[in-house]
Amino acid sequence: xxxxxxxxxxxxxxxxxxxxxxxxxxxxxxxxxxxxxxxxxxxxxxxxxxxxxxxxxxxxxxxxxxxxxxxxxxxxxxxxxxxxxxxxxxxxxxxxxxxxxxxxxxxxxxxxxxxxxxxxxxxxxxxxxxxxxxxxxxxxxxxxxxxxxxxxxxxxxxxxxxxxxx
Numbered sequence: 001x002x003x004x005x006x007x008x009x010x011x012x013x014x015x016x017x018x019x020x021x022x023x024x025x026x027x028x029x030x031x032x033x034x035x036x037x038x039x040x041x042x043x044x045x046x047x048x049x050x051x052x053x054x055x056x057x058x059x060x061x062x063x064x065x066x067x068x069x070x071x072x073x074x075x076x077x078x079x080x081x082x083x084x085x086x087x088x089x090x091x092x093x094x095x096x097x098x099x100x101x102x103x104x105x106x107x108x109x110x111x112x113x114x115x116x117x118x119x120x121x122x123x124x125x126x127x128x129x130x131x132x133x134x135x136x137x138x139x140x141x142x143x144x145x146x147x148x149x150x151x152x153x154x155x156x157x158x159x160x161x162x163x164x165x166x
Contacts, residue, residue, distance in 0.1 A: 002041040006158065009037035013151050020143035022102070027065075027143045031150040032058045038154055043164035054150065061146055065139045066090075072135020073110050078128030085113020086132040106132040 012034030019025030032054055039046055069090060070083040078086075086106045093105015110132040114125030 002043050005037045005041045009034040009154065012037060013147075013154055017144070017147045017151065020147045021140055028058050028061055028146050028150070031147045031154075035150055035154055038157055044157060044161050050153070054153070057146065061142060065143065068139040068142075069106050069132050069135035072131040072133075072138065073128050074131075076127050076131025076134075077124055078110060078114055078131060079117045081113035081117035082110045082125070082128040082132070083113070085109035085111070085116075086135075088113075089132075090136070103133060103136060106136050 012030045015025055016027050016029070016031030016034065019027035019030055035054060036051060038044055039051060066087070070086050073082045073086045086109050089105040089107065089109015089112075090102070091105070092109065093101035093103070095101075096105065098104065107129045111125050111129035114128045115122070118124065
């Protein structure tokens with residue numbers, strides 16, 4: 001049973017790493033489930049502090065995933081129309097069957113929102129849309145970074161208990 005949990009945990013880790021860039025897949029939350037599965041094995045001692053802290057970080061970063069692209073829009077001079085456009089574009093980009101929809105969606109959404117707000121200032125609208133893309137890329141990088149950290153914890157713990165697990 002331990003080997004099955006270990007394999008499922010590793011699969012969750014890989015899904016999480018790919019999910020940090022592909023919003024269709026769960027990212028950091030999948031990595032956390034991988035850690036949980038590892039600690040559910042009989043061979044590995046439970047570490048509630050580690051699981052609790054990583055769960056708290058996972059929740060915070062998941063919430064930030066939805067805030068950072070909108071804040072990128074605001075930072076680059078966007079209005080509330082651009083922020084709403086970014087959020088709507090992100091949802092449409094995830095659901096639309098187009099390549100790079102997750103990047104194109106927030107950009108087009110922010111651009112459309114800013115043009116609705118002020119159709120004469122194309123430069124500001126483009127700048128705000130660029131901010132939304134940069135915000136999305138920043139949140140993806142943070143997600144990826146924490147997925148790699150969780151994978152490191154997973155590998156370290158597996159290595160530490162390798163004699164018992166295998």
